[in-house]
Amino acid sequence: MNRSGVPESPAAAGAGAAPGAFDAFRSGWETEIGDGFPLPTFSPATTRDFRVRSRATTVGDVALTDLHGASAIRTEGPLDGVEDQVRMYVVTRGSWALGAPLARSEQTVPAGQFLLRHIGRPLHFETVPDTKAKVLVLPAAMLKPLLGGRQSVSGPADAAEVRLLVAHSNMIYETVADLGPAGVQAAHSTLIELAKAVARRRFDDAEPRLAPALAQAAKDLADRHLADPELSGTMLARELNVSIRNLQRAFAAAGESVNAYVRQRRLEEARLALTAPSGRLSVSELAAHWQFADSSHFIRAFKKHYGRTPTEYARSTTAAGN
Structure with missing residues (x-):
């Protein structure tokens, strides 16, 4: 199993692609993911304007990849051989089309949807700009039988x-x-x-x-x-x-416990709000916003968790910043 070592593209979303961004991505992928999950051939337009943030790792025969492409991604070129894999696509932004180009796509996964599909032959794919997706490559032997006569399962993410x-x-x-x-x-x-x-x-x-x-x-x-x-x-x-x-x-x-987790997270958010540089809410407003019964309950819970009242905490952080 490899630790995710695929570097983020040097280009930030919304900016022009940095020189060598695709080469850095490919080098990281080959080093950390290895030959078991080779990269497809990307179109020249994709590699020239490669503004993609990613992370990837493997767990045995499973590969996990998260991609956020500010630029569009498209594969092209000849497709040979057989790919006996099950892949899962969970798209939270944009869209991911299998069988690119988009106009001739076999199946498109829009934002807010997932697709679990047996891949019996290589397929091109294409994304629109600003697509964010999680892709899993899974062993077919364990999952294909569950699909029965279906090639895929899809639905809400x-x-x-x-x-x-x-x-x-x-x-x-x-x-x-x-x-x-x-x-x-x-x-x-x-x-x-x-x-x-x-x-x-x-x-x-x-x-x-x-x-x-x-x-x-x-x-x-x-x-x-x-x-x-x-x-x-x-x-x-x-x-x-x-x-x-x-x-x-x-x-x-x-x-x-569920309740303890929710209370802890609400206290954390209230603490962050106390240190906000502008637009700071009052103690009573914070108590109401984070669903404490009243200011007294909020103050007691905050002091028990952080050792100081909200007002004391706000004063101490202000003094430390001066």
Whole structure:
């Protein structure tokens, strides 16, 4: 297994491509990902104006890649041989078309959708500018039978099983360098189980191996709704299509609770707001915004967590900045 070492393109999104941006990308890919997942042939227009940020890693026979292309990406040239793979595309911005050019595409994955497809022969692909996507290359032997007579499965990217797979793959990027052989095997097994769940369009929320991914998916969802008065374990369980009991068990496996996580994150956001250089909210406004019952509850919770009241904390950071 390789740690993600593919460098980000030197060109920032929205700027012109830096000289050698594509060469740096290709060199990093070949060094870190290896021959098992070769790069396709890109069009000259793509390599000339290559403004792509990326990260990639492998876990055994699974490859994970995140791409954010400010510029369009298009492959071209002859396509030979056989590719017996299952690939999954999760697109959060732009679109990803298989069988480019776009006008003759066989299948297009728009923003907010996923596609899990068996690839039996090489295919070109094309993206529009400002496309952001996660691509997984998975072993066909384990997943193709679940597709039955279908070539592919597609649907919304916010489906519960897709959210869990995305959360788990993101965790792998963060932890891969520290995993021993047993950790690598566990990470791989969970990836395969979650990919199978996507193919089946359901997952077993009581499966212990999926507990870390379930907890992380719930945290990702909670982080996007911290100011929502409806945020709760019940709401998270409903959105993820799991039982509240199994969601609580997933958090408990890591020594946490859903409510404690939400409160901690709200306190963190309130602390950051206290140090904002402009437009600072009052203590009562912060308490209301981050869904504390009242100012007194907020002040007590803040002091317990940070050792100072919100006002004391704001004063200390102001004094330190002078």
